Amino acid sequence: MTARGKKTVRDLRRGSRSTLLRRLYFDGPLSRQELGSITGLSGGSISNVTGELLADGLIEECGSVESDGGRPRILLRVAAGRAHLVGVDVGETQVRVALFDLARTELAASDRPLDDRGHDAGHVAELILTGLAEVLERTGTDPGTVLGVGVGVPGIVEQGAVERGGRVGARGEPGGAGAVVHGQTVGWDAVPLGRMLRAGTDLPLFVDNGAKTLGQAEMWFGAGRGARHAVVALFGSGVGACVIADGARFRGATSSAGEWGHTKVHVGGRRCRCGARGCLEAYVGAEALVARWGAAPPGGGEKAGLAALLGAAGAGDPAAVALLDEAAEYLGAAIADLVNLFNPERIVIGGWAGLLLGPRLLPGIRAAATEYALRFPREQTEIVLGTLGPAAVTVGAATLPLSDFLDSGGEFPRRAEADAAVAPAGLRA
Ligand SMILES: [Zn+2]
DSSP, X not given: OOOXXXXXXXXXXXXXXXXXXXXXXXXOSEEHHHHHHHHOOOHHHHHHHHHHHHHTTSEEEEEEEOOSSSOOXXXXXXXXXXXXXXXXXXXXXXXXXXXXXXXXXXXXXXXXXXXXXXTOHHHHHXXXXXXXXXXXXHHTOOGGGEXXXXXXXXXXXEOOSTTTTSHHHHHSTTGGGGOEEEEGGGTEEEEOHHHHHHTTBOSOEEEEEHHHHHHHHHHHHSTTTTOSSEEEEEESSSEEEEEEETTEEOOOXXXXXXXXXXXXXXXXXXXXXXXXXXXXXXXXXXXXXHHHXXXXXXXXXXXXXXXXXXXXXXXXXXXXXXHHHHHHHHXXXXXXXXXXXXXXXXXXXXXXXXXXXXXXXXXXXXXXXXXXXXXXXXXXXXXXXXXXXXXXXXXXXXXXXHHHHHHTTSOOOOOOHXXXXXXXXXXXX
């Protein structure tokens, strides 16, 4: 029996594999010498572990660089095709399921609109499972190479008592199947989404809030890169945020931290989708903006409505200009609250409405944030737009199984055993 707290050789080996895989994933291609100087691992360890990772097909050689006077140094990188990731965005109007290789190249995607059943949970689970089957089949992907299915949902996600923390969830039973979603604005009251999905797939499941998955994507691959203290704001039909404190996501007691859209900007103000009054979301969420403008072409949906509002403001329509100026001030004031509460070095504004309105609103948002925030922390904070585009939520959802894989040092997850017996091919129809 190993003494508690003492690391076994296997733990150390896994730690080294994880360290090298992460470095190659985020900063590769790199030579063995560069890996040594970045990680501090000995030449012998680097040589052993990279040898193992090469033998497992997880990394590959990709050319060489000249070194001063010595032999050329071979470059290594993660083998993009060795494994796959699935990211799901349960959005405001549709469910998008995307299949990625390890390098996050999108290989296939399925977009299924929510019909008049709206966010009916059974319907959403069905759309996710159908989309999953479709992208795997269309690309001929072996489910055994899929590291997991990450799902970004609107609402607060409780991971379940058995598998709190995600990683245990992926590799032990009952997997991310314990996830329960409290989505007050879409009428989800403790929806056992994990269990509903587990009924149709034996792939590892990871469920998290959509603003959090977007935040993860911007922090890893987008405008948040390099920051240790940041807030990524999701500006869509509703408004949310992902707070990164000292490099880690701030979750709170039950993962609901960052519900920034429901902070109050007006006591006794407009009724919000959450039922309370005066929430930020009730003033600047895309749904609220289009409703408040009242001049959007009927039947066009929120995106068309917001584009029309932007167009009208561009043409000088005073009502549209006033509404957008006011939205910038509300957002700037609410960002000032984030600055005062969290002292972030960077605030990233993402989400589809953020992409659409960001260029117009950003100067006003920055000015209002300066006006409303305490001067010292405001001077330390830059406010920027997200760089990842509309696919950020699916990419972010796919980072959930990716993170688990990198942490494990490149171990392929076990599939859910109960279901594997029933569905060896990975999916039940
Ligand atoms: Zn609210």
